Amino acid sequence: MLSYNRHKMQGLDRTLARLASIPNLAVWREAPLSRYTRFGIGGPAAALVEASTEEAFLGALVEARSSGFEWAVIGAGTNLIAADAGFRGIVLRYLGNRIRRHGRCVSAQAGAELEALVGFAIDAGLRGLETMAGIPGSVGAAVYGNAGAYGRSVSDSLVEVRFFDGSSVRALDNAGCQFEYRGSIFKKQKGWVILEAQFALEPAEPAELRRTASEILAVRSRKYPPEMRCAGSIFKNLFFERLPPAVAAQVPAEIVREGKVPAAWFLEQVGAKGLSRGDIRVADYHANLVYNAGAGTAADLCALIEELKRRVRARFGIELEEEVQYLGIQPPALG
Numbered sequence: 001m002l003s004y005n006r007h008k009m010q011g012l013d014r015t016l017a018r019l020a021s022i023p024n025l026a027v028w029r030e031a032p033l034s035r036y037t038r039f040g041i042g043g044p045a046a047a048l049v050e051a052s053t054e055e056a057f058l059g060a061l062v063e064a065r066s067s068g069f070e071w072a073v074i075g076a077g078t079n080l081i082a083a084d085a086g087f088r089g090i091v092l093r094y095l096g097n098r099i100r101r102h103g104r105c106v107s108a109q110a111g112a113e114l115e116a117l118v119g120f121a122i123d124a125g126l127r128g129l130e131t132m133a134g135i136p137g138s139v140g141a142a143v144y145g146n147a148g149a150y151g152r153s154v155s156d157s158l159v160e161v162r163f164f165d166g167s168s169v170r171a172l173d174n175a176g177c178q179f180e181y182r183g184s185i186f187k188k189q190k191g192w193v194i195l196e197a198q199f200a201l202e203p204a205e206p207a208e209l210r211r212t213a214s215e216i217l218a219v220r221s222r223k224y225p226p227e228m229r230c231a232g233s234i235f236k237n238l239f240f241e242r243l244p245p246a247v248a249a250q251v252p253a254e255i256v257r258e259g260k261v262p263a264a265w266f267l268e269q270v271g272a273k274g275l276s277r278g279d280i281r282v283a284d285y286h287a288n289l290v291y292n293a294g295a296g297t298a299a300d301l302c303a304l305i306e307e308l309k310r311r312v313r314a315r316f317g318i319e320l321e322e323e324v325q326y327l328g329i330q331p332p333a334l335g
């Protein structure tokens, strides 16, 4: 066992030495993932790599893929539960954050903050992204998860994504991305990595766009105080039409929005508000909001998620599906 571990360490040393030789790349060993997730949870990554240029990022991806170690790309960690034991592989972050305008289109590198892209489009007098004001995280992850709020999602204005498929850089148009509610082809093709996205927008008065964004921001900052260590909604909402008829009959019509029933409604019915496990709590004002109130752990977070799923399944016979993503953890399965 000792020699196996030594062999692995030597393999990691060699991989990290090759990574360190790539310009515009920073490499850390045993990087605490708690610093890279908004939950503030997660043990060390064997290696964490940050690339500030696309060339460096591609070089690091090629190296990580051929190293024999597990690897994962993360953004700002605002939708991520990382294991308490960490991740015994290579975690990559892309910091390329250039945002450019071409007529009515705006393109952003995957490492740009979604909020910066939204602000850029507003200042440029381009409508289409302003309802996403206040959604934290990177552009890459927003495409991956088809992020959205207040009636619009990334998929409503995206025209092209450039990505790395493991052997070459390719582009997909909107249809090729196979967008769905909080999903895209990138959630299924785990080895594909988003590099840049382009959005087609409509001309509008910046003052009007700014007004919309600031009204939304005011609501959001009451719901999600900036210091709250959470991932936004833990579970996806549910399509009303896909519910079993007996369940649909119990749902009050006024809570159905854009054809979806908030997961929070089901969670409320099973007494989720205020539930806790260790330092992990369900907000007492929002049943789909789970946060770390202190020294919370991934083990407690996963146990609470499992408990919430079990309660909803027992009462309604339906499965809640996580919006949040896992790193170094198998999604909790219902027993």
Ligand SMILES: Cc1cc2nc3c(=O)[nH]c(=O)nc-3n(C[C@H](O)[C@H](O)[C@H](O)COP(=O)(O)OP(=O)(O)OC[C@H]3O[C@@H](n4cnc5c(N)ncnc54)[C@H](O)[C@@H]3O)c2cc1C
Pocket (backbone or CB within 6 Å): 038, 072, 073, 074, 075, 076, 077, 078, 079, 080, 094, 110, 134, 135, 136, 137, 138, 139, 140, 141, 142, 143, 144, 145, 146, 147, 148, 149, 186, 192, 193, 194, 195, 224, 230, 231, 232, 233, 325, 326
């Ligand atoms: C307070 C709060 C409010 C939120 N509100 C909303 C909301 O209204 N609407 C909404 O949609 N979301 C919301 N979220 C969730 C979160 O903001 C989004 O999911 C966001 O897109 C995550 O971005 P990130 O960079 O932090 O991704 P991370 O959490 O770092 O990663 C999420 C996933 O994206 C993948 N990923 C990251 N970068 C890439 C890439 N370049 N290529 C391929 N895959 C990649 C990762 O592997 C991971 O699986 C909220 C979160 C918080 C904390």
